Amino acid sequence: MPSPLREVRDGRFERRGVRLLVKRDDLIHPDLVGNKWRKLAPNLAAAAGRTVVTFGGAYSNHLRATAAAGRLLGLSTVGVVRGQELADRPLNASLARCAADGMRLRFVDRSTYRRVSEPETLAAVLRAADAPRAYVVPEGGSNVLAVRGCRALGEELRGHADVVAVACGTGGTLAGLAAGLAGGQRALGVAVLRGGFLGRETQALQEAAFGHRVGAWDVDDRFHFGGYARVPAALEAFAADFEDRHGVPVEHLYVAKLLYGLVALAEEGGFPRGTTVAAVITGAPFTG
Incomplete structure (x- = not known):
């Protein structure tokens, strides 16, 4: 079952002539945090009980x-x-x-x-x-099976947006997403770690999964706020404000950085007028 997709009205995008959609992929499985089921399902099948x-x-x-x-x-x-x-x-x-x-x-x-x-x-x-x-799954769950599993995410978004954006920790979701999109669509990864290595990692994952680079995609490394799990007060305030505006729960380690990056890109003219951008919500706030 595809995860929900809806439009949110946000003046920071609208005044630049940009339409914003949110893909609630954090609702893909009722009992697993975020959208990790896309990566885990094929790996757990391969584990065969181990x-x-x-x-x-x-x-x-x-x-x-x-x-x-x-x-x-x-x-x-x-x-x-x-x-x-x-x-x-x-x-x-x-x-x-x-x-x-x-x-x-x-x-x-x-x-x-x-x-x-x-x-x-x-x-x-x-x-x-x-x-x-044991059956070994790498950090973040990103391997060949996971990348192929995430291709369905791109397929669900065919025809809905010009740019599909996702937060990147290991590159696996971006690699699969880009492979599943249609021609003319572009995937954008917003890195949540510093170091500038996620473009290389994403390409390596695609080459392992599909034999070559697939789809149009790139990575923006500017919005990591100092690195993984770094959530300064300004980012917390941004996340709270976005939740208040749109009723969308904003997980801080990944999703807040994605949405902050998209607002910044819109305000600096990074999207041409008439562009539809879909933000993939991959994580949910921890509730204990």
């Missing part, structure tokens, strides 16, 4: 979604969390939700975490988690 091991930071939406999916499907899940120092602290609300859903949490130091793509390091991490034969 323990699923995946990776993320202390506030990872992907970890929360994987834990919830494990509970719903009766799968064993392990979350490898970046930051050994966190093991000695009380769990934050996000990790506590993962644990409540049955996910076993394993904390690793940041140096090890950076090397988990190396076969020897990954094997050691899996042995330490008592899951040597």
Whole structure:
């Protein structure tokens, strides 16, 4: 079932001759946070009942979604969390939700975490988690199966918008979205991490999934507000104002940066008059 799409009337866009739609992809699954089901569904099918091991930071939406999916499907899940120092602290609300859903949490130091793509390091991490034969899903859930799963998001938006924008953490959603759009449509990724690497990551994911770069897309790296999980007061105020204006819940780590970036682009003339922009709402605020 496609997620809801509706127009919102916002003077910051209208005075520039731009029409804004919101695609409520955070409603794609009733029990999983955000739209992570698009990436997880094909991977959980491939797991074929094996323990699923995946990776993320202390506030990872992907970890929360994987834990919830494990509970719903009766799968064993392990979350490898970046930051050994966190093991000695009380769990934050996000990790506590993962644990409540049955996910076993394993904390690793940041140096090890950076090397988990190396076969020897990954094997050691899996042995330490008592899951040597587990099915491994990468950080953010972005792999070939996930990218192909996200292609349906673009297909649902064919003919509805000239530009389809999404917040980017690992590039997987953008890679699939762009592949699913029709000719003449463009996908825009708004990076939530600093470093300027997401364009390369997105292209690599497309090449792995489809053999080559697919669709028209680009990444804007200007609106990360200092990096992942950095939410200064100005961004919090923006998110609250957008919610008040339009009744759309604004998750702060991804969605707020996306919407802030789109407002900034509209106000600087980044969209020609007559453009229809669709903002994909990929995450939902955490409610505990």
